[in-house]
Each structure stands twice: as structure tokens, then as C-alpha cells.
Amino acid sequence: MEVLIIGGGWSGIAAAIEATQRGVRVTLVEERHYLGGRARSFTDRVSGDEIDNGQHVMMGCYRALLNVVRTLGTEHLLERQSALRVAFVDTSGQSNVLDASRLPGMAGLGLALLRLSGIKVLSRLAAVRLALRIALGRASTTGLTCAEFLRQHHQPNDVIERFWEPVVLATINAPINKASADLLVTVMRLAFLGSTQDAQLLIPMVGLSDLIRPFQKWLEERGGVCMIGTGVEALERADDRIHSVRLSNGNTIEVQSVISCIPQRALHRLLLGSDMEPLRAAATPSSPIVSVYLWYSESWMSTDFAAALGTTVQWVFDKRRIRPGLVAVTVSAGYGIVTEQADEIVSLCDRELRQLFPSMKGVELKRGVVIKEKHATPLFTLEMVAVRPASTELSTVVSNLFIAGDWTDTGLPATLEGAARSGVNASTYALSQSLPNRQ
């Protein structure tokens, strides 16, 4: 029994691991010359430092992702917090820490919110009340954006600006007036209102690509094939089945079952002009993330990372493990700056960091690199969440074609966990439906 997996991002890798562990032979085809898709690292040519296409943060509740890194033996490359702890800094140079380590689980977040200075006491109480309603399943989100949901639950401006909005941007990569409240409630329940372990932040200590480096060998040792630098150019079908795929190297390979683990835009291109074109789902708009790496003359951060309030800069990560003085800045849903020139973005970030961190006095900026991921994630508005397709959506017409990827319907935002979980789901369906006689 064989499965062809198209795409070597985290959804494709998770799908391949799942299928292989269930005893199926996997061929994975990735058109780029590297695995990892939108979560990859590369060597910066000038400094020789390994940097990511954008800082990624994971959480303890990322079960499908953790299964991948455990299987590949790379879990130790993730640094895990003992409990959720985030420093919020603002342009007055003040730092307020959300520290959920004082009590276990949900109570920890409740107490952390109550103690979070920089927000009025009544506003903190309002946030705790809403968190409680979410935990108890008493906060309806039907037809609401995050902004509407927060207003409906009487959240004052300061707690929206200093707590809820940073959470939405970081986890859903969408402005609060566009993001579906459904996703916010899911994130709160799974991550922040789960166990202490679920809420822990996990930060890679190495380049992202190192987390999946052993994958190709792992797959090949189990009889699979990993074709990197080879794209799928066409799916060839007869009746209700795909019988073969045409590759960019000119070869055609026969297939029994196909799992597409490519972004929606790429799947659209693949189906365009074929007799499967009508199966194309409505195109999801995407949301950009702008990442900036800044090399300073020396280290100046006193925490591993911090959330910034009231600035274009949203998150700052100390990358001293890679090189003392290197920091990574993230701007999610960065519509406002994605069209700006790189040197202007570098100057803006440097200026804002100096406002946020008085400790930068005397520190010199040596160089900056800007990475613009214009299609970082799908933009999950209310309309888009409503039409997210399930893994099995196309298999009702083409019985051996399944879909995965962060854009498919996992109920999660477009994240590494969403991608990994979608891959596991698609493999599970592919094996149970497309290969019914498998022992």
C-alpha cells in the first residue's frame, strides 16, 4: 500500500509520519530544495548565522507537533517554560509580567491576570470573568469577530489593547476586527485555560529546519521516499480516482492514494485547467507576517522574549544563543509595513526598541534583515472560517484525494499545530477510506 504526499511542510511531514507508523509506504514530494515550508531556517550570508523565515513559538498543547519532534528525536531542541510567563513592555519603558506560575492550570492564568499591572483593576476583573465564561463554555461566539465578542463581554479598552489584542495577533495572525472569535475561544480553551503544561511556551533553541532535519533519513529507513526539489505538476484522474501524478522532473508516477499538503493557493494552481477545477474551494485571503533580525553590538535584553505594546513591533526575541546582540522582531498581520522598504522597517524597529527598552542605551545597531512573508497564514475571517474544507472534502468526488494544511478545517488557527494535526487527520482518513482492505 502506498500514499503519495504532496508538500514537505509540517502538515506533509506529520502526514508522512502517521502513514508510515501505520505501516504504509510513503512517497513525499516537495517542490522546493528544502523541507519545512513556511517554517524553515537558512544561513544568513553576511553573518553566517542560522536564522528563521520568522520566529516561531509553540505551546505545550501542540500535541501533533510534539509527536513529530518526539518521533524525530528533536524535542530536546525546544526550550520549554516551566509555566506561562510573558513580559509586556510599553513605550514608557515599563515592563509588566503576566506570570501564571503561582497556581496550577487555569487558576494560574486567572491569578496572573489579576496581578497584571499596567491595566486597571476593574479591567483585570473583566478579563478574568470572560476567561471563566470561556472555560465553562458559556461564551457564545456565533457570527462574531474577536472585537465584537470582546465588546459583547464588556472588556474595557485597556485590557483589549494590553492583553486580548496581543493574544489574537500572536495566535491568529489577524486584526481583532477581522479574526473570528471562534478561534480565540478555541485558543483560550486549549492553550491558556488548559493545564500548566498546555500553556507553556516552547521556543526553538536552534534554526527551525533543525527540528525536522532527521525526517528524510527516518522516512527512508522505513522504506519511504523523499523527493526534494521535485514538484507535482498535474494530477491525472480516471473516473473517481487519481491514477498518477506528473512531476516537474518529467516523470509520471502511479499512485494509490494522494494527500495534498500544500497551501490553498498552490492546490488552486494544481487543479486549474484540469477536470477537477470545479472542486477548487473559495480562495482564502492571506495575512502577512514581517520578521526583522537585528544585529546589535552587544546583548541588552533581560528576558528571553517580550511582548511590545503600543508599537508596530509586537514581539522581540533575544537570539543570543545564535549570537550575542542578535534579536528577532515579529509583526503579525503586518499590513501596515509589509509594503515599506526594508531599510525603513529596520530604522522603525530600532527606534521603537529604544523606546521600549531603556537598557539599550549605548548599544549600536550593526545590521538588519527584513523577511516579508506576504502569505504567512490564511486570514481567518468569519466568512473564511465558515468555508474551511475538511480533509475529506474532495474525496467525495475524487475518492483517493485528501487534503491537509493549516488552511483546512481543524478548528485551530493556521499554526504549526493546525498544520501537523491536519496531516494526521488526512492520513487517518486516507488509510481508512482509500485503502479499505489494508490489514
Ligand SMILES: Cc1cc2nc3c(=O)[nH]c(=O)nc-3n(C[C@H](O)[C@H](O)[C@H](O)COP(=O)(O)OP(=O)(O)OC[C@H]3O[C@@H](n4cnc5c(N)ncnc54)[C@H](O)[C@@H]3O)c2cc1C
Ligand atoms: C513568519 C511566520 C511566523 C509564524 N509563526 C508561527 C508561530 O509562532 N507559531 C505557529 O504555530 N505557527 C506560526 N506560523 C504558521 C506556520 O508556519 C504555518 O501554519 C505552517 O508552517 C504551515 O504548514 P503547512 O504544511 O500547512 O504549509 P507549508 O509550510 O506552506 O508547506 C507546504 C509545502 O508544499 C510545497 N508545495 C507547494 N506546491 C507544491 C507542489 N505542486 N508540489 C510539491 N510541493 C509543493 C511548498 O513548497 C511547501 O514546502 C508562522 C508562519 C510564518 C510565515
